[in-house]
Amino acid sequence: MDKSKKLYNKALKKYNNGYIDEAINICEKSISLNIKNSASINLKGLLLYLKGDLDSSRKLWKMNWHLNKDRVAEKYIYDSKYDIKKLQMYNIAVKLIKEIKINEALKILNKCKESDFNSINVNNYLSACYIKKGEYERALEHINKVLNINKKNKVALLNKKTLFKYGSSNNIKIKVVPVMGIIITSFIIILLIIYKPFIYKKSTPELSYESKELTTVNKTKEKNKNNNDIISKKELFPYNEIRKEIDSKNFNSIYNYVFKWKDKQLSINERSLLGKAIDILKLESGEYFYSSGCENINNKNYSDAIKELQRACEYGENQWYYPHAVYMLAIAYENTSDVESAIRYYSMYESNFKNDIKDYEETALYKLSLLYKNINIDKSKFYAKKLVSNFPESIYNNSNIGIIINN
Template sequence: MRDENKKYYNKALDLYNKGEIDKALEVCEKGISLDLKNSNLLNLKGLLLYLKGDLNGAVAAWKINKDYNNDSIAKTYLNDSYKDESREKLFKEAERLVNNLAINEAIERLLICSESDFNMIKVNNLLALCYLRKGDYDNSKLYLNKVLSIDKNNSTAKKIYKEINEFLEVKSNTKIFVPLLLLIFIITAITISYKSGLINKIINREKNELIYEDKSKTENKEEEENNREIKENNKAAEENNKEESDNLKEENKVTPLTNEEIQSNYEKASTYFEEENYKASKDLLIITLNSAENNHLHDDILFLLASSYDRLNEVEYAIKYFDEYLLKYDYGNYSQEAYYRMALIYKDIDINKSKKYAKELADKYPKSIYNNQNINTILNS
């Protein structure tokens, strides 16, 4: 049996080292079900659950090992695990701060959480998300790599990585596209300039020829020809003015924001929001929203705009943008708070709609921190 125990332990450890944490756990479960005396496997199971953030499951595995096998390593793990209860609370607080768009404050708490390996998958994923929202893609990738090193199939990490790569790809294409536009503009300008010069030469040449011919004609004929020249010159001037006017109209069209500008505006608006300058946040986000339709920050911008209106007590617009967010991003990063805010907003306006959003929150996110006394009161009213 000892050889069999060792085989299960080595297989589980090998899977863990390959980033297959869930498969490693399956092997642990199978081995432990055959023999509870496999203390190494019990400790490994506890550690894997510990990394995934299941503190209760980890403690249960180590307690079995301590009680059944009197394992000293399990005792050490148990003694250390009590310190992680505060980190579990800190992580939940960081989640709430991210939902409230207080990214910098969330990072502060998550960095404290990261001092321990407890819950490292969720902690590093949330840190990666925070740095993504701040536009710090290098740091975001750093934390994603930590996740993928132990859980290579982690869907959250892959999703964040995809967002980063899509943005960097667009940015790279923009770098090629902008110089190309500039080159086209220069060539067009040179062509227009050349044509304008040619037209002026033709006009001047015709003018000189007309003047030469006028010398041999009567004074009345000369006046008539001069009038014709003036009309022609005025017509040419009008055409040139029209061309310049058209060019000015093109220049004055609203230019869509670049991805870098969208990112910068979102970061500034987030700072305004954290500083409780909600009007400045709202004004900047309104300018940014139209250009961000296909940007990876569109959901963040939409939710932050709704939240800014909410804090300004501009209920009509808060409802509009929260609704738009839920329509486009149901089960998104901010859906829980969006349902919560809509339930509270409608509480004194339309209790039936308030109940509708409260029920959506309770049904879709039964373990959400937003399923609090406020929601219970609405549902029971």
């Protein structure tokens, strides 16, 4: 079993034992090792879903569907679209609680709990409402639901303390039973039945077509002759070959043609065809290059991965996969010992995408701290302290970070 799968199993065990945040961190590490690990991507999405982070969950599942064609992820994307309304209802309930309209809030929260989305927050507020109403057994029920998922949840622990203090219920014992949520159970069953690794067929780049010379010239024999006897060579624009590659969507070959001919003097028809080639690269190639780049990383073909991921970034700036491509570029460069480029892309990810997608933020901070260690200790400490401050319970808060901070 590879390391990524072992980490997935460890994450699942952590979740079952009530340590959801640790499970999320381990999933992240598993994904960073193997972007093709659909199980880890789906699990992390589900755990964030339980915590109420609908946007990040859907981004992860969308990534898994586009990258791995995972049918479980596709189902989650479809089902979760109905939770947008539940999030709106939840926000209304919180506002009602602040206005001390407990009964109205309870009605809405009980509708919110019909799915597992935002389960932790919904059950925390339900327990708080029932404590205010003096319905301590019902409050205890919802406290237990939260602690089953997250033993360290501060709100649930505070509600537990409040329950004992004001509920005249010192005989009540809070029992935390490590039971998996229905949604996780169904996830594993479905995964075992239908999951099949999706293997992208990578198109093989073809060599650019070299047109026939207008005149055959023997350079060796004519080298010392009068220049007027030499007929210069001229390369013809490969119109039919480019049109053929556009029709077959051979993105690597199209890219090579565009790179070669975009700055050359062309006729109107040639410029028009090259424009179509550029359009198809902008509209359709980025996801292919991203998938191909990730596949090369998994196969440890880092040079090819860099080439593909750079192309994904060039033609996918506003697409869902763009932050992932930036992060994967950093990994690829790091594995080729190009520290300067690795720092550039880790920094780019950490600066630009941490608020949009949080999949790799902890890892990026950790990597930046380690990479700067022997280059700029002040920057190394900056990223180490930021990691500890923003993610105090992160698995990356290890001895390496401690040494850097105390140096």
